[in-house]
Amino acid sequence: MSSPQSHHFPFSAVVGADGPEGPDPMALALILTTIAPDVGGVLVRGEKGTAKSTIVRALAAVLPPVDDRPVPLVELPIGATEDRVTGSINLESALAEGKAEYEPGLLAKAHRGILYVDEVNLLHDHLVDLLLDAAAMGRATVERDGVSMTHEARFVLVGTMNPEEGELRPQLLDRFGLTVEVAAPRDPALRAEVVRRRMAYDADPAGFAARYAAAEEALQARIAAARGLVGEVRLTDAGLLKIAEVCAAFDVDGLRADIVTARTALAHAAWSGRSQVTLDDIRVAARLALPHRRRRKPFDAPGLDEDLLDQVLGDDELPPEPPEPEGPDDDGPGNDGPGNDGPGNSTEGSDDSTGESDDSTVESSQTSVESSQTPVESSPGGGSSVAGTGPAYRTRLLSVRGVGTGTAGRRSRARTSNGRRVGATTPDRQGGSGGAIHLTETIRAAARHQVARGRTEGRLLLEPADLRVAVREGRESNLVLFCVDASGSMAARRRMEQVKTAVLSLLLDAYQRRDKVGLVTFRGTGAEVALPPTHSVDAAAQRLEDLPSGGRTPLAEGLLEAAHLLAVERTRDPQRRALLVVVTDGRATAGADAVVRSRLAAGLLAEAGIASVVVDCESGPMRMGLAATLAAHLGAEHVPIGEVSAEALVDVTRRAA
Template sequence: MTDVRYPFTAIVGMADLRLGLLLNAVSPAVGGVLVRGEKGTAKSTMVRALAGLLPSIDTVPGCRFSCDPASPDQGCPDGPHASVAGHERPAYLVELPVGVSEDRIVGSLDLERALAEGVKAYEPGLLAKAHRGVLYIDEVNLLQDHVVDLLLDAAAMGRSYVEREGVSVRHAARFLLVGTMNPEEGELRPQLLDRFGLTVEIAATREPDERAEVVRRRLAYDADPDGFAARFAAEERELAERITAARELLPSVELTDVALRQITAVCAAFEVDGLRADIVMARTAVALAAWEGRTEVNEQDVRKAAQLALPHRRRRNPFDAPGLDEEQLDRTLDEHSDGPDDDPEGGGPDGDGGGSPEPQGDAPDGSATAEEPAGEPELPSQAQGGGTKAPVASAGEPYRTRLFKVPGTGKGAQGRRSPAETDGGHTIRARRPQGQLSRLHLSATLQAAAPHQAARGRDSRALVLRKDDFREQVRQGRESNLVLFVVDASGSMAARQRMAAVKGAVLSLLMDAYQRRDKIGMITFRGSGAELALPPTSSVEVGAARLEQLPTGGRTPLAAGLLRAHETLRVERMRDPHRRPLLVVVTDGRATGGKDALPQAGRAAGLLAAQGVASVVLDCESGHVRLGLAHTLAAQLNASAVTLDDLRAEGVAALVHAHRPTSSSMRKAA
């Protein structure tokens, strides 16, 4: 494995991403950049390459917090620092793993030494290491929410705060924050999106010649990393010098009243929440002017700043794609312009300082076409009962549902749905440490040690502790679950008004799953079989798109849908044994395909019930005469059943909240 980074200037295309990273290198106050794009688009490669362009920094020798000798942090835990010559080193690139813990990020206290030896031994975390460098979060959308909150708070305040077990530590933590994500694997909450200064959408080029050049360069790098890097050494040097020059020019750039008025007018016109967008746009426009070697912000700087800073702040719900209306942007800028365009050469700035966009491979300027599923999902012809295109009904308006819960206490990823043992939440008991002690239960530790003090020869006020005495806290919070929808798309559901209501209900539950940080999956059955229309994912955007495109018609192979759910849950249990499932069956309970259709569905339901799968049946039967088949299915699943009307009025979550699996009864709504 080579330590030679792929050169930044060797990356083909992606001008907006290149520009977003460089502007943050010029002015970290911009607030970082979030890179959204499909897998395999060199997101990580470009971020890692950027670190090699950053100027070297001087640090106080021996300081674990990278203090600048010219202006040391007065509150540095390793301080106070005497006036000494600095040690020059490259700026660090610190990568944050997906499974990182809070202790690893902010640092931790060695509790055993603190209690047994009376020593406050604080070990700095990744935020201390990232100070004055780059903090890179790959797959930021897969991090726990409280971890992302902690990181973004540190980035905004420029300091990290550790308050735990009677120890208070504060240190500087100013860094260039970069997050990458694939939207198909789940979205960030709008509150967290807003904390990133800029966002860039990227997609792989569809131009064969450009793709060929990407492959050619990558193969050359793999064959001879040193030789390949040498080819671009001069360009890398020039770009690094340009970053340094832009940093020096930055304090001299003037944000004119006209430019400021345009910035605030654009933010008001696009109805972004709060004032963070205005501030980020102003800082970005100033950094753009400095990058171009100018001392005054012009209209093109404002336009480009809007394209980078506003798209992710336009979302109102998880089903909205980020983006900007370019015509509205043009109108707003023109209305608040002080005259003709003050950029005589025209065109927007890019990462190379030119005004023309890169062909084909550029990231979209504010649109989200790369992440949206193209066309309708492909459904097997044998499951459709014929070659005629089935009708598609639009979903009704989503509405709020009450909380679903899986019974019992789990150990899954932290979320907002079912009870579980988590790193957060309230303390419910103590236990012996499982691994490194991180959450000391002080009273339980003292109780465990007290009976042994005489035998250990205690002859002073100091408590004699042994390793076996330590106890850690067990905290109960909430976990996220896998919500698996099994949707009847047969002819019995084909009435458009009825299917619109069904889709509206499922869309509402998808919204709830997004807010609870769940994974979702969707199985549909119609014709002669069932298919996994949406493999388990964290992306409710994809789920909503698949639901909207769902056609109806044909027979009702209920047993096939339940068996497919059984197999899907079996596979997911092997992949993630701690994530508990919640099965939502959307059907009127009918089953066609012969006289054995209903018994087969009952046996399939029995398989799921035997595994203890928590389930809910949404009864979609309508009309004055009802057969009650959905309630029969619910009894076989050992589940609750609720009608669509009850879902809207009281919420199916109330039923699941009260549901406790039994072998002989079914709980109904109060």
């Protein structure tokens, strides 16, 4: 098989794609969604270095050609603008000839091919919505810059992501037809084989590809045969009822899961060369289509209960399709033959009316999330203890004042590459981030110079200095860093449970708004980063579960650890604005010159311009006012409170923002 993609790493050479019992779940999911594109695409979740991108890029080479040309593989960068995705007016044609002509975007280029988005969880939500809508509808509509048109956009959408870098919102996760979790093999022999093949490919790509040419051609032929057969595969009423029983047993929302499972089962039957769906087809389809749809709470573990699946499916195979009654005019119930809307035929449009959810639904479900952690009482003798976490609750919007330039999100006002257009500027003042051409302002800038440029008639005379790009205002994500006193006095008053509940609640809010939240704790003789800045609520829950408290109060170490962490984050992402929340009574009792060192550390944070607030946890009739002094050295707002409740803590951060 010869094509421009033939020297890509072969699909069949990926370890797991050529197993003796068939492809592994990742390879199988990709194959099934190419056999039946109405399955809805694939989301591959896994740690870095698990060949996610390699196998996706290799997929196009084994797909049957389209009109005697290789299947297009279009990669969408996470920094793409909406103009680049959907297309827009052709600027050269508009300025030179006065014609408003449409210039196709990436959706049009991916037609009848594969649209691949690496790190799809980092793509802005409105672009993910746009991609999923186009993939479900099979067409894209453009309404912008004087262009109004609809074009075909039938493609297989494949997204890959590392969950450690943040999750997709549940609404978007549900819109992917299939989802697979991948991890590096733990078997040393398999790991060695992966390295062996990769080194052989790097040494001689052409020779390596030639060794797998026969396997690639056989795979391409099998996919082509399955595509031809899938429309003839029968899904009986008994099979459809079994799918409904499985989806009901796993308590999935809506009917999208039922539809996707049915389509996937049909595709798997065709891939296996069968003309009727079996229990094995339904089992495979359920494993790929259901796990991500039953995760309605961010802290639910991924995966599917195999015992429950086996129990629902049972041991008895599906009964065969009964013979159709004789008679030319029979069109009775259960007749899903050609020309009817039975389960084995097209269900076009059914996705658009079922299984939808919105932000309000998700937010309401998340307000009732309760942590599985239970309080652990202090051990005898005053040792460290692990506080539990109360029920997480919904938080109101926390936003930073002013207009930032941070990463696109859903919280504070910011200049971003998306959002509403609020003005125009020159590209150099845009900060090199590009941006859509502002046609009106470009023409206006050029118009005033036409006489000086000698124009009397004809096309507009343009120069580079005339170019204007749109300035858009949207929303950015932020970093809220808690620096929490986890010493013995805090544990004795059960404040850690309240603080952890507040952080957990803010993490749920950050999950929706694409924020980062971090946690630094200090106790005993030092400080540690208990929760590195993260988007992942799963990782956050795991770190918070074992957060200990007890011992002396190394306040200086806590402040210095927070300063170091914020400096690192500012280097990684200089545009993301941060708010430091220090939760302490102001005491510094660990080490020599503890008070002096804590004031010096506070001064460093103040000089760095870190916006901060001190939540004063001191209580009792005799108060020393140490937290107020600390706030003065930090240049922070001082908030004295008698009890550090989770709700009070969140209200403080909102007022300071």
